[in-house]
Amino acid sequence: MDLTIFNAVIAVVIAIAFAAANAAYLVLAERRGAGRIQRRPGPNVNLFGILQPPCDGIKLMTKQLMIPGGADKALFMVAPVLAMAPAIMSFVTIPFSDTIVAHSMNIGVLMIFAFASFGGMAILLAGWGSRNKYGVMAAVRAVSQNISYEVPMLITVITVVMMTGSMDLREISLSQSGGIWNWNIFPISMKDGFMLQPMMPISFLIFFICSLAETNRAPFDLGEAESELVAGFHTEYGSMGFGLFFMGEYANIVIGASLITILFLGGWDCPLGLYPGVWWFLLKIYLLIFSFIWIRWTFPRTTIYGLLNLSWKILIPISLFNLLLTAGLLKVF
Amino acid sequence: MGAYFSEIFLGLWSLLIGLGITFKEFFKPVVTVPYPFKTIKMSDRYRGHIELVEDESGEPKCIACMMCQRACPSGCISITTKTEKYEVEVDGEMKTKKRKILIGWDLNFTTCSLCGQCVESCNKDAINFSKEYNLASFNKEDFHFDLLNRLKERNS
Numbered sequence: 001m002d003l004t005i006f007n008a009v010i011a012v013v014i015a016i017a018f019a020a021a022n023a024a025y026l027v028l029a030e031r032r033g034a035g036r037i038q039r040r041p042g043p044n045v046n047l048f049g050i051l052q053p054p055c056d057g058i059k060l061m062t063k064q065l066m067i068p069g070g071a072d073k074a075l076f077m078v079a080p081v082l083a084m085a086p087a088i089m090s091f092v093t094i095p096f097s098d099t100i101v102a103h104s105m106n107i108g109v110l111m112i113f114a115f116a117s118f119g120g121m122a123i124l125l126a127g128w129g130s131r132n133k134y135g136v137m138a139a140v141r142a143v144s145q146n147i148s149y150e151v152p153m154l155i156t157v158i159t160v161v162m163m164t165g166s167m168d169l170r171e172i173s174l175s176q177s178g179g180i181w182n183w184n185i186f187p188i189s190m191k192d193g194f195m196l197q198p199m200m201p202i203s204f205l206i207f208f209i210c211s212l213a214e215t216n217r218a219p220f221d222l223g224e225a226e227s228e229l230v231a232g233f234h235t236e237y238g239s240m241g242f243g244l245f246f247m248g249e250y251a252n253i254v255i256g257a258s259l260i261t262i263l264f265l266g267g268w269d270c271p272l273g274l275y276p277g278v279w280w281f282l283l284k285i286y287l288l289i290f291s292f293i294w295i296r297w298t299f300p301r302t303t304i305y306g307l308l309n310l311s312w313k314i315l316i317p318i319s320l321f322n323l324l325l326t327a328g329l330l331k332v333f
Numbered sequence: 334m335g336a337y338f339s340e341i342f343l344g345l346w347s348l349l350i351g352l353g354i355t356f357k358e359f360f361k362p363v364v365t366v367p368y369p370f371k372t373i374k375m376s377d378r379y380r381g382h383i384e385l386v387e388d389e390s391g392e393p394k395c396i397a398c399m400m401c402q403r404a405c406p407s408g409c410i411s412i413t414t415k416t417e418k419y420e421v422e423v424d425g426e427m428k429t430k431k432r433k434i435l436i437g438w439d440l441n442f443t444t445c446s447l448c449g450q451c452v453e454s455c456n457k458d459a460i461n462f463s464k465e466y467n468l469a470s471f472n473k474e475d476f477h478f479d480l481l482n483r484l485k486e487r488n489s
Contacts, residue, residue, distance in 0.1 A: 037355045040365040298355040299348065314341060 011102030015091035022254045023247035024053035026289065030250075033293040063239035068130060071236065075129030080237065080244035083122035086115035087251035094258050095170040097268040097278040108169040109157060112259065113150075116214060119252060120146035123216070123223055123233045126245070130236035138232030141304055142223030145213060148308055149220075152315035153210035156203050159319070159326050160184055160263045163197065173267025177276060183266040197329065199322040204264045206319050211256035213307070215249065218296040222304055257288035375464040380447050384463040385438060385484045393484055394459035397435040401451035401460060407444045410451060413437035435481065442468075442476040 028049055035042025043049030067076055093108040095101035105111055120143050127139025163184065164172045176183045185204045187197055213220040224232030234245050261267060261284040268281040302310070366373055375381075385393045395412075402410045414433045421430055452460055470476065 033359075035363075036359045039358060039361055039363050041363050041367070044367075294352065294355060294359075298351050 008103065011092060012088075015102055016088050019088045019091055019251040019254065020247065023250035024057065026250040026253065027056070027246065028052050029289070030293050030296070033290070034297045037294070037297040057243070060240050060243040065239045065241060066236075068132070068236045071131045072129040075125045076236075077241075079122050079126035079129055080241045080248070082118055082125060083248035084244045084251065086118040086122075087248050087255055090115050090255045091251075093169060094255070095173060095262070095267065096281050097276075098170075098174070100278055101170060104168065104170050106166070106168045106171075109161060109167045109172075112169075112255065113154060113157070116252075116255070117146070117150065119214065119216075119248075122245075122248070126237070127233040130233075132236050134229040134231075134235050135233050138223045138225070138229045138235075141225075142216060142233060144304075145216075145220065145222055145307060148311040149210045149213040149315075152206055152311060152319040153214060155316070155319040155323055156207045156210070157263065159203060159323050162323075162326060162330065169262050169267075173262050173269070176266040177269045179269070180266070180271040183264065183269070185264040197326060199318075199325055200264070202318060203322050204260070206315050206322075207260060207264065209310075209315065211260060212292065212295065213311075215252040215256050215292075217249075217253065217292055219299040219302050220307060221301060222307060225301060227301075253289060253292055254285065257285040257292070260288055261285050375466070379462065379464055379466075380449065381463040381465040382442050382445060382447070382468070382478065383440060383451060383460045383480070384465075385480045386459050386461055387484060387488065391488050393435065393438070393481065394457050395435055395438065396457055396459070397433050398456065400454045400456060404450040404454035406448065406450060407446055409441040409444045411437075411439045411441070413439075438480040440478045440480055442478055443473060 028043060031052075032042040032044075032049070043052045045051075067073055090112045092102040093105050093111055095104060123142040123146075124139045127135035127137075127142070160172065161167055164175050166172060166175070180186060181188070184197075185200055187200055216223045222232075224234065226232075229235070234242055237245060258281075261281060265284050268278055269276045270280050385395060388394045397412055397414045399412055402412050413436050415436055416431050417434050418429055418431055420427050422428075447462075449462070452462065468476070
């Protein structure tokens with residue numbers, strides 16, 4: 001792929017625009033979804049609340065940026081940027097279809113997970129830098145959560161990478177093309193010879209749960225548990241500092257949904273092998289995002305013990321077993 | 334080991350049941366209304382401030398017996414009356430009699446606790462609760478209701 005500076009700039013601008021538009025309008029989608037599930041309309045003034053996100057944005061941008069006394073100014077200012085920037089960087093390597101990708105890398109998976117681990121860092125810096133006891137407590141929780149959920153997530157990714165033999169997201173998608181029976185989520189694969197992968201639906205579930213936890217979504221939103229920690233790590237943030245955290249969260253959700261789509265649901269491939277293209281990719285990620293919203297407004301928040309037990313006692317043993325089983329099956333067939 | 338797996342599956346199943354419930358709720362019609370533009374009908378037992386009841390001719394049923402004023406624990410009802418002399422023919426000769434007529438029925442809603450003692454005590458069913466709930470003002474005087482006037486305005 002011929003990548004000039006001009007192309008790279010265009011790609012990054014499109015990535016930022018896509019991430020920002022998604023972040024803005026997913027907030028609206030989230031509030032509409034919450035409303036429907038609770039049997040109220042949600043924001044509905046002027047055509048389904050289409051002007052709500054710009055209004056929110058203008059409101060946040062015109063507010064004064066307050067830095068609490070005694071806070072570490074540098075860390076306090078850098079944390080929201082650190083929450084937003086890695087999410088946007090990750091968009092650069094995500095293939096939306098065979099041809100629509102900003103920069104296809106042969107270590108795309110590695111890059112995305114390297115950037116994803118910055119999310120925990122941003123929360124830690126925000127909680128620590130704002131000199132607020134609730135912030136620090138939330139940061140401690142969020143970091144322990146992020147560390148414990150990165151382990152099963154990465155083990156599951158290793159399983160997929162082992163099956164595909166590539167870390168390139170485009171290659172991983174291409175290897176699943178040709179219908180639902182070729183996707184990684186399907187327990188039997190017929191791509192190149194018969195192969196059993198009986199644990200893959202469970203792997204998909206593990207990856208799904210881990211991406212919920214990694215993006216700090218309910219029921220794993222211990223980092224901002226409103227009922228006990230005021231607003232968690234962003235207690236002291238107002239105006240666009242808070243806005244950046246908010247946008248970073250939704251951009252991360254889009255990244256998570258895209259990764260699930262690429263690793264397990266065949267990327268831009270149609271379930272029946274017809275008309276593959278970017279529309280299938282978008283359809284899949286928005287269905288996944290809908291399920292994220294659906295889950296958020298269904299389940300109450302878990303306790304920190306329940307959260308860590310789920311990861312260390314259930315997700316990690318099962319994903320490790322799946323890794324060994326897949327390795328063995330790859331050797332046999 | 335069996336307990337470990339059964340816990341996982343039962344837990345997962347209960348989560349799926351929860352998701353099913355919210356998914357069904359998602360498609361049901363909304364139950365709220367956009368308040369200032371649409372309002373819902375208040376229930377029969379809703380207690381707003383009290384209101385005078387009219388008879389068939391549109392006059393208040395109140396006979397100014399003062400039972401409600403006496404019953405009110407907060408003393409927020411004040412009824413003003415005047416005595417009127419009138420002539421009536423009894424056994425072929427004219428006699429002058431006196432009667433009390435109602436000229437003012439004031440409710441001080443700032444101290445009313447909506448206990449309903451006045452409605453209970455009324456012998457003529459001349460007062461009941463209104464369904465009014467849009468009561469907000471910066472002025473204390475806005476809550477001193479002249480119920481007689483309100484009745485006239487309602488009828489006009």
